[in-house]
Amino acid sequence: MKKLTIAVDAMGGDFGPSVIVPAALQVLAKYDNLHLVLVGNQEILQNELKSRPNSTNSRLTIHHASQRVEMNESPALALRGKKDSSMRVAINLVKEGNVQACVSAGNTGALMATARFVLKTLPGIDRPAIVSTFPTVTGKKNMRMLDLGANVDSSAESLFQFAVMGSVLTTAVDGIENPKVYLLNIGEEDIKGNEQVKETAQLLANSKMINYMGYIEGDEIYRGDADVVVCDGFVGNVALKTSEGVALFMKKLIKEAFHRNWMTKLVGLLAFPVLKTLAKRMDPGQYNGASFIGLQGIVIKSHGGAKTSAFAHAIEEAIVEVEKNIPQRISDEVGRLLQVTPIGKDKTSDDPQKNPLN
Amino acid sequence: MKKLTIAVDAMGGDFGPSVIVPAALQVLAKYDNLHLVLVGNQEILQNELKSRPNSTNSRLTIHHASQRVEMNESPALALRGKKDSSMRVAINLVKEGNVQACVSAGNTGALMATARFVLKTLPGIDRPAIVSTFPTVTGKKNMRMLDLGANVDSSAESLFQFAVMGSVLTTAVDGIENPKVYLLNIGEEDIKGNEQVKETAQLLANSKMINYMGYIEGDEIYRGDADVVVCDGFVGNVALKTSEGVALFMKKLIKEAFHRNWMTKLVGLLAFPVLKTLAKRMDPGQYNGASFIGLQGIVIKSHGGAKTSAFAHAIEEAIVEVEKNIPQRISDEVGRLLQVTPIGKDKTSDDPQKNPLN
Numbered sequence: 001m002k003k004l005t006i007a008v009d010a011m012g013g014d015f016g017p018s019v020i021v022p023a024a025l026q027v028l029a030k031y032d033n034l035h036l037v038l039v040g041n042q043e044i045l046q047n048e049l050k051s052r053p054n055s056t057n058s059r060l061t062i063h064h065a066s067q068r069v070e071m072n073e074s075p076a077l078a079l080r081g082k083k084d085s086s087m088r089v090a091i092n093l094v095k096e097g098n099v100q101a102c103v104s105a106g107n108t109g110a111l112m113a114t115a116r117f118v119l120k121t122l123p124g125i126d127r128p129a130i131v132s133t134f135p136t137v138t139g140k141k142n143m144r145m146l147d148l149g150a151n152v153d154s155s156a157e158s159l160f161q162f163a164v165m166g167s168v169l170t171t172a173v174d175g176i177e178n179p180k181v182y183l184l185n186i187g188e189e190d191i192k193g194n195e196q197v198k199e200t201a202q203l204l205a206n207s208k209m210i211n212y213m214g215y216i217e218g219d220e221i222y223r224g225d226a227d228v229v230v231c232d233g234f235v236g237n238v239a240l241k242t243s244e245g246v247a248l249f250m251k252k253l254i255k256e257a258f259h260r261n262w263m264t265k266l267v268g269l270l271a272f273p274v275l276k277t278l279a280k281r282m283d284p285g286q287y288n289g290a291s292f293i294g295l296q297g298i299v300i301k302s303h304g305g306a307k308t309s310a311f312a313h314a315i316e317e318a319i320v321e322v323e324k325n326i327p328q329r330i331s332d333e334v335g336r337l338l339q340v341t342p343i344g345k346d347k348t349s350d351d352p353q354k355n356p357l358n
Numbered sequence: 359m360k361k362l363t364i365a366v367d368a369m370g371g372d373f374g375p376s377v378i379v380p381a382a383l384q385v386l387a388k389y390d391n392l393h394l395v396l397v398g399n400q401e402i403l404q405n406e407l408k409s410r411p412n413s414t415n416s417r418l419t420i421h422h423a424s425q426r427v428e429m430n431e432s433p434a435l436a437l438r439g440k441k442d443s444s445m446r447v448a449i450n451l452v453k454e455g456n457v458q459a460c461v462s463a464g465n466t467g468a469l470m471a472t473a474r475f476v477l478k479t480l481p482g483i484d485r486p487a488i489v490s491t492f493p494t495v496t497g498k499k500n501m502r503m504l505d506l507g508a509n510v511d512s513s514a515e516s517l518f519q520f521a522v523m524g525s526v527l528t529t530a531v532d533g534i535e536n537p538k539v540y541l542l543n544i545g546e547e548d549i550k551g552n553e554q555v556k557e558t559a560q561l562l563a564n565s566k567m568i569n570y571m572g573y574i575e576g577d578e579i580y581r582g583d584a585d586v587v588v589c590d591g592f593v594g595n596v597a598l599k600t601s602e603g604v605a606l607f608m609k610k611l612i613k614e615a616f617h618r619n620w621m622t623k624l625v626g627l628l629a630f631p632v633l634k635t636l637a638k639r640m641d642p643g644q645y646n647g648a649s650f651i652g653l654q655g656i657v658i659k660s661h662g663g664a665k666t667s668a669f670a671h672a673i674e675e676a677i678v679e680v681e682k683n684i685p686q687r688i689s690d691e692v693g694r695l696l697q698v699t700p701i702g703k704d705k706t707s708d709d710p711q712k713n714p715l716n
Contacts, residue, residue: 109545137610149544152552186507186595187467194510194592218599222607234552235596237544238589241576242597246604249580250640252495254612257636258629267629274622278615282608 004033006101006318007093010040011068011086013105014305017048020105021055023311028057031319035059037099040086041066065089071304075109079117087111091118094297101298101318103289105306111299112150112292119297122331124340127151128294129162130233130301131169132240133287138224144170145184145221145229148290149237156199159183159230161334163200163210165293166228168333172324179227182216184235196232209337247282254278285310289317296327296343362391364459364676365451368398369426369444371463372663375406378463379413381669386415389677393417395457398444399424423447429662433467437475445469449476452655459656459676461647463664469657470508470650477655480689482698485509486652487520488591488659489527490598491645496582502528503542503579503587506648507595514557517541517588519692521558521568523651524586526691530682537585540574542593554590567695605640612636643668647675654685654701 010020017040024036038045042064049055049062067085069078082088087110090102095118104111112128121128131146146162147154154162163181170179183201185193193201193215204212213226218239221229231239254275258268268275284303288310292299298321302314328344335342368378375398382394396403400422407413407420425443427436440446445468448460453476462469470486479486489504504520505512512520521539528537541559543551551559551573562570571584576597579587589597612633616626626633642661646668650657656679660672686701693700 135607137607139614152544184596186510186592186599218596218601219603219606221600222603231596234544235593238542238576238593239596239600241544242579242600243576243604245577245580246601247608248577249493249495250605250608253636253639256497257632257639260632260635264632267632271616271625271629274615274618274625277618278611281611281615 002033003035004031004319004322005035005037005099006103006315006322007037007039007063007090007099008315009086009090009102009104009106010038010045011065012107012304013302013311014071015307017045019306019308019311021045021048022052023308023315024060025052025055025057026308026312027315028059029054034319035061036315037061037063037090037093039063039065039090039093040068063089063093069107069110071107073107073110075107075113078107078110079113088114088118091115091297091299094299095119100322101300103300103302103314103318105302105304105311105314108149108301111301115292115295115297115299119295119299121294122296122327122334122343124334124338125161125165125294125330127154127158127161128292129165130236130290131166131293132290134222134243135287136222136224141224141227142174143221143224143226143229145231145236145239146293147231147233147236148240149233150292151233153234154196154232156196156203159196159200159232160203160207161294163204163212163228163230164334164337165330166230167210168330169291169293169326170227172326172329173320176227178211180213180225181210181228181230182213182226184218184221184229184231184239185215186217187215200230207337209333244284247284251279251282286313289314291317291321291326293326293330298322298327360391361393362389362677362680363393363395363457364461364673364680365395365397365421365448365457366673367444367448367460367462367464368396368403369423370465370662371660371669372429373665375403377664377666377669379403379406380410381666381673382418383410383413383415384666384670385673386417392677393419394673395419395421395448395451397421397423397448397451398426421447421451427465427468429465431465431468433465433471436465436468437471446472446476449473449655449657452657453477458680459658461658461660461672461676463660463662463669463672466507466659469659473650473653473655473657477653477657479652480654480685480692480701482692482696483519483523483652483688485512485516485519486650487523488594488648489524489651490648492580492601493645494580494582499582499585500532501579501582501584501587503589503594503597504651505589505591505594506598507591508650509591511592512554512590514554514561517554517558517590518561518565519652521562521570521586521588522692522695523688524588525568526688527649527651527684528585530684530687531678534585536569538571538583539568539586539588540571540584542576542579542587542589542597543573544575545573558588565695567691602642605642609637609640644671647672649675649679649684651684651688656680656685
């Protein structure tokens with residue numbers, strides 16, 4: 001088995017080391033070939049490790065970083081002012097080739113700004129995107145949606161690039177050939193939608209390399225027809241977060257329905273195993289770990305509020321992307337599509353002039 | 359009690375007269391002062407009425423219209439080519455003052471285009487919006503969101519006008535003074551969001567007449583903090599439809615969890631009353647009836663797939679707006695705010711030149 005080394009920003013997220021350290025230990029126990037580098041305040045991390053059983057593991061090292069990016073900090077300020085933050089140092093480790101990926105539950109804006117600044121985008125890619133996996137009603141097939149918030153007011157060219165990246169990722173990770181790509185819109189008719197969406201539809205329809213299926217509306221994204229749903233980051237972020245809001249709302253309704261009186265509570269007690277299965281299937285933690293795609297390196301973003309098993313899932317997402325060599329595959333595909341030189345083929349390959357879409 | 363007269367586009371929606379006629383009869387039985395005008399093919403409607411018990415009602419009349427706008431028809435074609443459609447005739451009845459409002463479950467784009475063309479916007483309002491009521495986790499307080507799809511790429515001025523209209527509607531219908539207005543965005547920090555959203559935030563913060571509370575994210579809109587959530591129609595439509603998609607998904611998960619084997623089915627049988635209450639609280643039909651706001655007249659849009667009780671709710675929404683005199687109240691408020699002459703005050707009041715925001 002090939003050795004895997006992944007850096008973990010141990011200070012990020014709403015809970016920091018108290019969630020991230022046990023998550024790291026959990027994943028290490030599962031993968032024999034995995035090495036994790038916990039990046040953060042050495043003293044705090046050592047104490048956190050000491051308080052845990054079975055925490056001496058030769059495949060776990062601490063890399064000291066003196067600063068921490070706060071969850072509500074301005075990305076620009078974090079980028080300029082916190083050059084020794086756990087987030088920045090973890091990304092630097094990717095850049096320097098010391099690790100193959102990094103995972104952070106920290107401030108999304110700061111993570112994206114720093115990752116983009118340090119790692120740079122792939123040749124031919126104007127803007128990175130945030131992509132994540134979503135469940136569908138089919139129970140088997142998942143769906144990927146991008147962008148989930150890295151960009152606002154995305155151009156048609158950017159949306160087209162998101163479609164390419166989403167397709168490559170789906171083929172590489174799930175082995176689906178010619179994944180079905182849909183464009184999120186507010187109506188299926190050609191007349192609807194804004195200008196960028198209409199223009200993107202043209203680009204996608206004309207591309208032989210994308211299996212473009214047409215428009216999709218918000219109520220259809222979870223149906224299981226789509227493998228990849230493409231949208232602007234503002235729209236995608238609203239769709240993602242609204243979904244989270246509705247799911248929480250529904251959970252509360254279920255709880256309330258079974259807590260109305262002693263009779264319903266008794267029924268709830270009997271229904272406990274069913275409700276437990278239900279809660280498990282509804283748990284968003286099993287999909288935790290969004291990928292910052294389009295960069296010259298693998299950066300996985302965990303939900304800030306992730307608990308141990310959810311953060312562990314984000315680390316596993318990083319493992320998959322390392323094993324599947326995602327950035328190289330995207331770079332190769334984009335290179336073929338846009339006639340730019342992929343990474344690793346030419347020293348001047350990250351010259352943005354070579355992208356005909358620029 | 360004041361006499362109420364409302365026109366119903368009896369041919370619209372996925373189910374047409376078979377749903378709309380019984381819904382009309384249901385609402386008529388509830389309101390003694392209500393008169394309904396069913397607009398559509400006379401023969402079809404008479405046959406539909408004959409097949410129903412207790413369908414002879416002196417407060418129900420049929421107004422013949424020879425055409426029908428199809429659900430997937432181009433709005434522009436419907437507007438130009440179907441001047442005797444049930445939809446167009448129902449809106450004409452509003453314009454001519456024969457009825458006080460109209461309700462349709464037909465093609466949203468065609469309904470909006472026709473309503474805007476026939477009725478015109480209120481003085482000071484550039485674009486009408488689609489607004490609807492949403493439940494919140496509080497179980498008591500509702501929330502209104504606009505625009506839900508009438509406009510894409512809304513300007514800051516339009517978004518500001520949506521905020522005014524949403525506030526007036528909430529005060530008039532729910533009696534909430536200074537309703538809390540939020541702006542949908544992808545982050546609470548001032549740095550996030552697109553240009554229009556940032557500009558709108560400035561306009562709202564500077565307005566003394568709007569109780570502007572700041573940005574809100576998708577996962578927070580159902581929490582019950584906001585009375586009014588303002589967004590562009592593309593974003594709002596995605597949020598609305600994604601919510602519908604997630605709710606359906608959750609319902610399916612619940613059903614599956616109780617149908618896994620004979621044991622869970624037995625528990626489901628015991629839990630039946632609880633699950634029934636739950637289904638009732640989850641039913642989107644109880645919120646059916648979106649308002650086309652900002653027009654010189656009341657137009658209520660029902661979900662195309664609405665069943666009888668949901669369509670009946672849309673008619674009741676029209677009744678509330680007539681009783682509260684919504685267009686006049688919005689016009690008065692906008693007049694105060696933008697120094698334009700409200701409707702009914704001046705014959706030249708719909709001169710767009712008078713709107714300082716134009």
